[in-house]
Amino acid sequence: MTHAHTLDVRDVTLGYGDRVVVDALDLTVPPGRITVIVGANACGKSTLLRAMARLLTPRSGEVVLDGKDLHRQPTKQIARVLGLLPQSPVAPEGIAVADLVSRGRNPHQGLLSRWTAADDEAVATALRMTNTLDLADRPVDELSGGQRQRAWIALSLAQQTDILLLDEPTTFLDVSHQVDVLDLLTDLNRQRGMTIVMVLHDLNLAARYADHLIAVSAGRLHAAGDPHEVLTSEVVREVFGMDSRVIPDPVSGKPMVLPIGRHHTQPTSIPTNSLSREAVG
């Protein structure tokens, strides 16, 4: 990665039909870091991610890649810098993992250009990094959920972009595979300097893996910054409408949210105030 690409959202309003989903939102993606977007269902976080990947044209405002409005750049040129893994991509019946991953080379190929050794190299690298080399000749529909998600990430890696956006990459995975995928993304970030932006549902995993945490509420940016600053019980109440206790995660030291449901009374053994103060830092 020679130079870091920048991605900014400037005063963007998004909507479908006459429904406004995201309202005049500003954000800057820190280059070379992992950014995680969290928020309640239907708060506009997936819509925001689609706009950041130029799949949705803003009603007003602009998404700016390397200082230029995304919608003024050729889509194939963007695809060499910025990749997106949608929430539920479809694999054609029976396609082999290596063939699926090969399709990530599309932005690097012209109408008439042939498949080259460099393309094979990129595919092999992507398979190796996602630990799917052994699966290369297997049909995608025979893979387990975790393997399949790694194959899709391999496709995005074969695209060789500096920025990768992912919409809930851990949905439908059991907890060990969720951690597996997030560890893989962290490796990519630390080893290759990839800028990663993802939407996640699980607040505690978000807090663990994010360098930069963004909380979106009702189409607006509620808080953004270091997880320690963003993830407080106040923010959880305001964004998710839920009472919670936030304590330091004994494993990672990152903030950890403990939801308080109607059926759970406050335990007396842990002094609430000291802990949440500690989490806020």
Place this chain on the structure above:
Amino acid sequence: MSPRTATAIARGRRRRGLRRRGASALLLTGVVIVFAVSLMVGHTFYGPSEVLRVIGGDTVPGASFTVGELRLPRAMLAVLAGAAFGLGGVTFQTMLRNPLASPDVIGISSGASAAAVVALLVFEVDGPQVPLLAILAALATALVIYVLSFKDGLVGTRLILVGIGVAAMLDSVVAYVIVRAAVWDLQTAMRWLTGSLNAAGWEQVLPLALAGLVAAPVLLAQGRNLDLLQHGDDAAAALGVRVESTRFISIVTAVVLIAFATAAAGPIAFVAFLSGPIAARLVGPGGSLMVPAAMSGAVLVLTADLAGQFAFDARYPVGVITGVLGAPYLVYLLVRTQRAGGSL
């Protein structure tokens, strides 16, 4: 990166490519064989040497007329119409990620038929205006289906359901007009009902060949984009595909191709619908199905026409034979959809 891994990947890719090319070569051989057979076989049998001499331009008593004027245009029309239906059909099926999304299932062929039958029997229009009207009607039908089913983007299943409704409406128009028609008009009108090669002549072959020359390269150039659209609109767009323009170009070109084929041979039942799945079975996953589907369509129409002419006591139009083949597959797909909970 160790170069050995890349070599292994390349080897796997080449092995799968080899299978696809092998199956394609087999299909091409099939087209050539059935084409040759349909030039030789008939009430009088002509050997390969006679057929070749006729094609070479020599005058062979008897054969020059039977092969040159009857069998050759008929076989050419079978190949071109079959290829056009196959290519148009697989374009729709790939684009909408659903084998049910074939133009003959979603009413585009019905639009062409309805316009032709109404023109022939109600307004008593004749000659080259009829195919022209059929082509315009097919485009209009596609537009209506597209507009009716477009809401926040295009969803395959919604388009298919709207299309099946539109097809039912248009088919009832055809049925109504034919029931009311005078007996002596029926012969011409019937071709628009099931599709037939009985009236095949060079005047049908030529316009379709020209349309194919223009449309096929346009569709083939969209091949890679269409393959990427199979991953879903968002995934394709993320890989640099211009989704809306790919879809627009593909729909218009495929509809024009289907309409020209329908104008030349009638809506030969289920060829567009069957060719893609047959090609997929033969060549396997991972590559473009467009050329294999075109060849499957050609083999299908050629074979069905031969069977319709000679396999039974009575002579049946080609569309009856393909209809008998296609209907059970349609039922199978619908049953499978039901079981899979609506996803194909």
